Amino acid sequence: MPAAGNQTAIFSFFDAVLIAFLLVLSISIWVVNGPETVSRDWEILVLDHPERRLIVQGDHQQSIVVEGTNGEVVIETDGNGRFRFLRSSCPNQICVRTGWLKAPMSVPCIPNKVMLGPARKDPYLDGITR
Amino acid sequence: MNEFLETREYSRYRPLQYWTLLAMLTAASSALQILESPLPRLLPWLKPGLANSLALYALIRLSPGFCVGVVFLRTILTGLVLGGLFSPANLLSLAGGLAGALSMWVGFLLFPRRLSLYGISVLGATANNVAQLALVQFLFASGFPLWLHLSLMIWVSIPSGLIVGHMTRELLRRTA
Numbered sequence: 001m002p003a004a005g006n007q008t009a010i011f012s013f014f015d016a017v018l019i020a021f022l023l024v025l026s027i028s029i030w031v032v033n034g035p036e037t038v039s040r041d042w043e044i045l046v047l048d049h050p051e052r053r054l055i056v057q058g059d060h061q062q063s064i065v066v067e068g069t070n071g072e073v074v075i076e077t078d079g080n081g082r083f084r085f086l087r088s089s090c091p092n093q094i095c096v097r098t099g100w101l102k103a104p105m106s107v108p109c110i111p112n113k114v115m116l117g118p119a120r121k122d123p124y125l126d127g128i129t130r
Numbered sequence: 131m132n133e134f135l136e137t138r139e140y141s142r143y144r145p146l147q148y149w150t151l152l153a154m155l156t157a158a159s160s161a162l163q164i165l166e167s168p169l170p171r172l173l174p175w176l177k178p179g180l181a182n183s184l185a186l187y188a189l190i191r192l193s194p195g196f197c198v199g200v201v202f203l204r205t206i207l208t209g210l211v212l213g214g215l216f217s218p219a220n221l222l223s224l225a226g227g228l229a230g231a232l233s234m235w236v237g238f239l240l241f242p243r244r245l246s247l248y249g250i251s252v253l254g255a256t257a258n259n260v261a262q263l264a265l266v267q268f269l270f271a272s273g274f275p276l277w278l279h280l281s282l283m284i285w286v287s288i289p290s291g292l293i294v295g296h297m298t299r300e301l302l303r304r305t306a
Binding site: 010011012014015018019022023025026027029030033043045047091092094098104105106108110111113115117120 | 173175213214217218219222241244245246248249252253256266270271273274275276277278279280281282284285287288299
């Protein structure tokens with residue numbers, strides 16, 4: 001068994017290649033998917049009830065109350081195209097602590113099964129409710 | 131990592147020692163995960179994943195089975211302590227942990243003399259995030275473009291993987 005402290009290369013060339021690959025992948029994902037979403041409208045979807053789909057205009061300041069799986073979720077828009085989970089009945093409050101979101105980002109509240117994201121162009125969408 | 135490959139102790143232990151070691155590693159790993167849970171984060175759904183250093187330690191020093199065992203038991207234990215056992219968040223943590231363990235094992239098998247502990251750890255951290263995001267995308271996102279999060283997650287996976295790799299390296303060095 002080699003003695004402790006005789007380590008040679010601590011960071012290999014292949015580590016650098018792996019990290020470079022991941023960085024290129026990251027930038028590619030953003031470039032391919034990011035800028036296309038320019039919608040100022042947002043979509044709220046309760047996953048247990050797909051018919052509960054709301055399209056909300058991003059240029060009005062308002063609060064929207066949604067009934068999720070575990071309780072009430074309040075979503076707020078600031079009128080400048082930004083949205084956030086203001087309150088949620090979920091235990092960890094990860095969705096609330098995520099803060100303000102702007103397109104193209106989307107975020108779920110997993111315990112409540114509520115999804116918030118930029119409005120999608122959906123040709124089959126025929127059940128918009130407010 | 132070459133120097134660590136020769137220090138595998140798997141065959142050295144008797145069955146009772148395996149279980150004791152598994153319990154100790156699981157306890158230490160769970161403690162790390164519980165301790166880091168209230169720490170402030172760059173993004174609320176991103177954790178440094180320091181507990182993975184014990185899983186990586188188990189993989190290098192002991193065996194892949196130990197690594198999976200540590201990840202599985204750690205997730206159950208932290209779910210019990212923090213609440214929400216078998217909740218969606220707990221299951222996501224389990225899926226991410228197992229994917230991380232699996233990818234580190236694959237990296238370890240395929241490139242043992244090429245990737246260092248740092249590379250293996252970065253691989254595990256990235257796989258952890260990819261698995262969690264894939265599960266959220268598949269189960270919850272319902273067509274929303276969550277993959278954009280991956281581009282942010284990768285930028286966090288790299289430093290956290292390097293930190294975990296360094297912790298594991300120190301653990302291995304000090305317990306050689």
